[in-house]
Amino acid sequence: MAPIVPRATLDSLAHPATAPGGEALHFESQRIDAGVLGEDDAPTTYTFRWCNQGRKPMIITRVETSCGCARASFSKAPVAPGSCTEIAVAYHPKGRPGYFQRKIFVYTQLSDKQPSAVLELTGRVTPSVLPTAAYPYVMGSLRLKQQAIRIAGTRIQTERIECLNAGEQPLAIRADSRLLPAYLRFECDPAVIEPGKRADLVIRFDPAQAPQTLPRQLPVMLEGLQLPPGQRSLRILIGAQE
Incomplete structure (x- = not known):
């Protein structure tokens, strides 16, 4: 029998506390609804745009996703106060029919353990019409x-x-x-x-x-x-x- 994971532990993994100072990353939207995709569709890329509203340059050190089907790309160049940049997330629907809700964890120099922001990509994949x-x-x-x-x-x-x-x-x-x-x-x-x-x-x-x-x-x-x-x-x- 698989071990029972406490609900509090599961919730902390899905909704981790963000690093102090993470509010400097101001996203136009932290959630994107991809709508309906087809399982046979090519990967689609979605853009999360953000601006540095803090007083110091911000550097994205890494971006992790809750599934390998969502792959992020970003720049590690410092973002000066008042400047904006973006994180691109490509979603691969092949082999993943049904509703999806993927988390994207954005880490900066503020903390290596706590994300500075948590994004979300949702949508639904219709099953392939081909075998x-x-x-x-x-x-x-x-x-x-x-x-x-x-x-x-x-x-x-x-x-x-x-x-x-x-x-x-x-x-x-x-x-x-x-x-x-x-x-x-x-x-x-x-x-x-x-x-x-x-x-x-x-x-x-x-x-x-x-x-x-x-x-x-x-x-x-x-x-x-x-x-x-x-x-x-x-x-x-x-x-x-x-």
Whole structure:
């Protein structure tokens, strides 16, 4: 049985006492309602603007959030009295349907243990209309059920990787033929994946075209995705599973 945490302890974590002098950070609003977001939406950034109403420069030393789905960015440059700046918080809705209430704890040179201000981001995420949970491997808007296949290397073999276009634009997925050996062929079936539709990435192996000694694995670099090479490659494992 999980230990029972006293209510007073829970309340102090959700509503911590702020550092003395924290009132110098004057926010236009300490709470932003994000409204309704879709689980398939790209991360949205919200801005908390504040001004230094104190008599000394203020420096934000760190910003913590109550969930990794809310990611803050800010400047550590001193903010002079009377000057203003902002804290940007990006919310990532993927995998988090339902109502959300995230706390943002702003720390300054006033205290390393107590936040100088506590902000709040709220909203609601509607569930995905696409079955993206069944496709755990992400390459931009292309989602895959797996990112590697195994080929015996001794017989003609065809393997398929089921994928889904979770984006809003058609995808024409190809393989970089310069990196593909003669004994491997790649195609996408169908050649163009419409938004919200499924497809198969097909890899065919022909032993008649293969050398006697095969590598243990090979990368297949996909084209048609606006991603760095390391984020758009499949792995072909060759030989019996060890």
